[in-house]
Amino acid sequence: MDYTQVYESWLEDRYFDEETKKELLDIAGDEKEIEDRFYRELEFGTGGLRGLIGAGTNRMNIYTVRKATQGLANYVIKSNGQEKGVAIAYDSRRMSTEFAKEAALCLNSNGIKTYIFESLRPTPELSFAVRELGCIAGIVITASHNPAEYNGYKVYWEDGAQITPPHDKNILAHVAAVKSFSEVSTIEEQEAIKLGLYNVIDPSMDDRYMEELKRQSIHPEIIREMAEDIKIVYTPLHGTGNLPVRRVLKELGFKQVYVVEEQEKPDGDFPTVPYPNPEDPEAFALALKLAEEVDADIVLATDPDADRLGVYAKDSKTGEYVSFTGNMSGMLIAEYILREKKKNGTLPENAALVKTIVTTNMADVLCRDYGVKLIEVLTGFKFIGEQIRLFEENDSYSYIFGLEESYGCLAGTYARDKDACVAVMMLCEVAAAYKAEGKTLWDGMLEIYEKYGYFREDLQTITLKGISGAEQIKEIMEKLRNDPPAVIGGIRVKEIRDYQSSLAKNLETGEEKGITLPKSNVLYFEMENDCWCCARPSGTEPKIKFYMGVKADSLCGADELLKKVKEDLTGRTQ
Numbered sequence: 251m252d253y254t255q256v257y258e259s260w261l262e263d264r265y266f267d268e269e270t271k272k273e274l275l276d277i278a279g280d281e282k283e284i285e286d287r288f289y290r291e292l293e294f295g296t297g298g299l300r301g302l303i304g305a306g307t308n309r310m311n312i313y314t315v316r317k318a319t320q321g322l323a324n325y326v327i328k329s330n331g332q333e334k335g336v337a338i339a340y341d342s343r344r345m346s347t348e349f350a351k352e353a354a355l356c357l358n359s360n361g362i363k364t365y366i367f368e369s370l371r372p373t374p375e376l377s378f379a380v381r382e383l384g385c386i387a388g389i390v391i392t393a394s395h396n397p398a399e400y401n402g403y404k405v406y407w408e409d410g411a412q413i414t415p416p417h418d419k420n421i422l423a424h425v426a427a428v429k430s431f432s433e434v435s436t437i438e439e440q441e442a443i444k445l446g447l448y449n450v451i452d453p454s455m456d457d458r459y460m461e462e463l464k465r466q467s468i469h470p471e472i473i474r475e476m477a478e479d480i481k482i483v484y485t486p487l488h489g490t491g492n493l494p495v496r497r498v499l500k501e502l503g504f505k506q507v508y509v510v511e512e513q514e515k516p517d518g519d520f521p522t523v524p525y526p527n528p529e530d531p532e533a534f535a536l537a538l539k540l541a542e543e544v545d546a547d548i549v550l551a552t553d554p555d556a557d558r559l560g561v562y563a564k565d566s567k568t569g570e571y572v573s574f575t576g577n578m579s580g581m582l583i584a585e586y587i588l589r590e591k592k593k594n595g596t597l598p599e600n601a602a603l604v605k606t607i608v609t610t611n612m613a614d615v616l617c618r619d620y621g622v623k624l625i626e627v628l629t630g631f632k633f634i635g636e637q638i639r640l641f642e643e644n645d646s647y648s649y650i651f652g653l654e655e656s657y658g659c660l661a662g663t664y665a666r667d668k669d670a671c672v673a674v675m676m677l678c679e680v681a682a683a684y685k686a687e688g689k690t691l692w693d694g695m696l697e698i699y700e701k702y703g704y705f706r707e708d709l710q711t712i713t714l715k716g717i718s719g720a721e722q723i724k725e726i727m728e729k730l731r732n733d734p735p736a737v738i739g740g741i742r743v744k745e746i747r748d749y750q751s752s753l754a755k756n757l758e759t760g761e762e763k764g765i766t767l768p769k770s771n772v773l774y775f776e777m778e779n780d781c782w783c784c785a786r787p788s789g790t791e792p793k794i795k796f797y798m799g800v801k802a803d804s805l806c807g808a809d810e811l812l813k814k815v816k817e818d819l820t821g822r823t824q
Contacts, residue, residue, distance in 0.1 A: 253288035256307060260288075265431055266305075266313065273305040286716060294318050294425045296418040297632070300393055300402035300791065303345055310345070310401045312352045313431060318403060319353045320434040321425030322387065323360040325417075328424075331386030334408070335363030337451070339376035340391035341490050341555040342516035343401045346370070349391045351439070353403070358447040359437035365449045370516055372490045372556035374660075374669035375459050377410045377635075379451060381666075382458060384408075392555040395527035396791070398520045410666035411635025415768060456494070462664035463498045463672050467679055468590045470502065476682040477505045483546040484674070485510035485537045487526045488517040489554030494671045502675060504682075508544050510536045520554075528553050528560025529657055531573065538562065538571055548681045548691055552670040557631075558657040559670040561677060563691035572692050577610035577707050579677060580653035582691065584613065585698055586680045587651055587661060588620045597622075602647035604634045606654045607767075607774060608784050608797040612698075612705040613653070619702070623647055628749070628770050629786060631658050635666030655707060655797065699805065705780070706808040707799040708816055712823055715792045723787050723794045726823055730773050730785055735822070739815030741781050741800075747774040781811070783819060794823070 251259070260266050261274055277283045287306030292299055292314050299318055301310045326332065336357055340346040354364040365383055367376075373390045380388040388406035396402070407417050428434065442448035467473070482504060486492040492514055499507050512522050513536060520526045523533045528551040541549045541562070549562040549571060561574040574582075584603060591597035602623040605613045617624040625647075627633035634652035641647045642663075653659040658668030661676050677691070684694045699705075714722045734746050736757060747754040749772040752765045772786040780801035787794050796819045802808035 253285050256288045257284050260305070270305045270311070270313075289717065294321070294422060296422065297412055297630070298402060298404040300396070300400065302399050303401050310349070310403075312348060315349045315352050315403060316356045316434045316436060317428055317431060318425050319356040319389075320360070321428045322389075322405060322421055323357050323362055324427070325421050325424040326357070326362055326386055327360060329386060331408075332360075332362045334384055334386040335365055335449075337376060337379045337383055337385045337388040338364055338366040338391075339371045339373065339379070339388070340367070341373070342370050342488060342518050343391070343393060343554060344398065344518040345401055346391045346518065349401065349403065350389070352436070353389050353391070354448055355436045355439060355442055356434065358442035358445070359435040361447070363447050363449065365451050367451050367455075368453070370490045372494055372669070372671055373404070374557055374665045374667050374671060375455070375494070377406060377665040377667040377669075378459050378462065379455055380406050380408065381410045382455065383451070390555065394555055395525070395529070395553040395558060397525055398518060406667075409635065409639045411639065412630070412632035412667065414632050414636045459664075460494070460498060460501065462662060463494075463675060464501060465664075466661045466672055466676060467502060468587065468594075469679065469683065472683050472686055473503050473679055476685050477503045479506075480504065480548070480678070480682050480685050481506040481508070481544055481546040482678055482681075483508045483510070483537050483541045483544065483549045485513045485534075485551045486556070487513055487523060487528065487533060487551055487553060488515065488520050489526065489552060489556060490516070491552035491556035491670060491674075492516070494556065495552060495674050498671060498675050499678060502679075504678060506544075508540055508546065510540055512536055526554050528558055529576070534560065534562060534573075541571060547685060548678065550674055550677070552674065553657075556670045557668045559659075559673040559677070560657060561691075563681065563695075565692045566690045574691075574695070575707060576653070576655050576657035576659075577612070577705070578695055579657070579673070580655075580659045581610060581612050581616065581698060582680055582695060583659060583661065583673065583676045584651045584653065585616060586676070586683065588616065588622060591650070592620060598648035598650070600647050601650040602637075602641065603650055604637045604652040606630070606633070607772070608786075609653055609655045610705050610707050611780050611782070611799055611801065612702050615702045622650065626767075628767050629654070629772070631660070631668045634660065634668075638663050638666055655709070703780070703801050704803065704805050704808040705799060705801050706805075706812050707797070708812055710796040710798075710816055710820055711793050712796075713791070713793050719792050723792075726794055727771060727773070727785065727787065730822070734773075735775070735818075738775060738777060738783055739811065739818040741777045741779065741811075741815065743775045743777050745776040747776070748772075749774070781815070783815060785819075796820075
């Protein structure tokens with residue numbers, strides 16, 4: 251059937267409720283809108299679903315959620331995981347509660363136990379709960395930092411990490427095999443409860459999660475010493491972070507924590523921000539206003555599902571608040587952990603730090619300095635979580651820290667996904683330690699730059715929606731792959747790594763060698779002087795992303811170099 255026929259079938263089929271049909275009748279005659287809603291099924295990628303909320307096959311709604319869940323249920327049954335069950339969490343977004351319940355009841359109708367949180371929780375707590383409950387899988391209903399009109403569905407496996415090979419491909423295949431809504435089953439909630447299939451997670455899970463967070467603190471005595479002096483401004487951006495972040499800071503002993511009142515309560519409309527993303531400076535407007543009023547030392551924002559952390563800190567010379575990238579905040583925490591654990595003799599001999607291929611090269615220098623193993627993985631924190639599991643299975647390394655450039659990191663192994671709650675508490679401890687020396691967090695960042703080099707990174711994201719957008723993204727990647735640049739921003743390219751073909755080519759010698767990481771549609775250009783850039787289409791959004799990093803002898807020099815690289819890359823997409 252073409253999209254118009256599918257549209258008509260939704261209007262005629264008694265399976266779809268009247269509210270859905272009314273929404274579809276409202277767009278009658280709008281061919282472009284009908285096409286966008288029905289030209290394809292919402293793609294279940296390697297992480298799950300993400301899309302606009304609304305009626306249609308290419309939208310997030312209870313029907314597409316049920317259909318995806320039926321595919322997951324079939325795989326859980328094939329894996330004999332019915333008794334282990336599936337843990338489910340959700341954030342503050344529109345329809346999150348409904349989608350979580352629909353997923354649970356679909357699983358229940360297939361004889362699979364579910365454990366669902368009684369109210370919204372951070373994504374990392376779901377990762378923690380999967381292993382605590384001994385579940386075979388987990389689901390989080392969230393669209394992370396996307397605008398209000400989006401929602402999503404992320405799948406985790408029994409190790410607590412988002413699905414990786416072979417489970418990702420296997421689940422994808424089982425979801426794709428569900429061709430019709432007639433194959434999807436569901437059950438009434440009361441019946442599921444009566445059968446012992448629908449279970450609410452005990453609130454004690456929050457206490458266990460909180461204890462694991464606090465266990466990551468290295469110097470609680472510094473926090474106690476500086477508790478009255480250091481001032482923290484925090485905003486959950488209408489998301490899930492409010493209660494856990496405030497609780498962990500309070501239990502650690504921080505006294506001067508100011509929460510942005512206008513953004514404190516969960517609200518899926520995100521009324522105070524155009525885009526609930528801690529990477530976006532606009533999201534910090536209210537927090538910075540409060541910071542000025544209370545003379546805060548550090549300003550923090552977590553995204554709606556509390557797995558990403560954005561940071562500002564005061565420049566002691568200018569009195570202005572300076573924004574930190576995810577690379578910067580991650581390196582501050584990493585350097586503190588390695589330095590203090592080395593100092594107190596708790597740094598394991600086989601310690602390993604894990605980062606993604608698009609994360610700062612400063613991590614490489616830091617690890618060499620402390621004699622710590624550095625392991626690089628593909629983009630996506632699930633690959634960092636996978637390494638934690640592999641370390642434990644083969645007793646090879648002791649995980650010490652993991653980070654990715656997109657404002658995500660994890661200290662400790664209690665979870666297998668990035669956790670903004672632990673990032674908040676660690677960064678506040680780092681800030682307290684610097685304040686005890688009469689320094690700000692920005693002073694600390696400058697010290698690290700002076701020691702390891704001025705590494706600066708950036709990201710250029712180009713959004714290309716719809717059928718034509720997908721084709722444009724494909725053409726950009728093909729052009730870069732077939733006619734790769736030898737110079738970018740005036741810097742010579744030394745090696746090109748094509749993760750799709752699993753080949754790396756040295757441009758000086760022409761020599762080719764294999765890449766051991768999994769195949770992925772990613773191109774990486776290693777340049778001279780520790781500079782690099784990378785191109786990859788997003789796996790969850792209609793975007794192509796260009797990552798880049800440079801190194802120079804000064805902050806100003808690095809920023810100028812970065813600007814040239816970014817302009818060159820952007821010009822190649824025209």
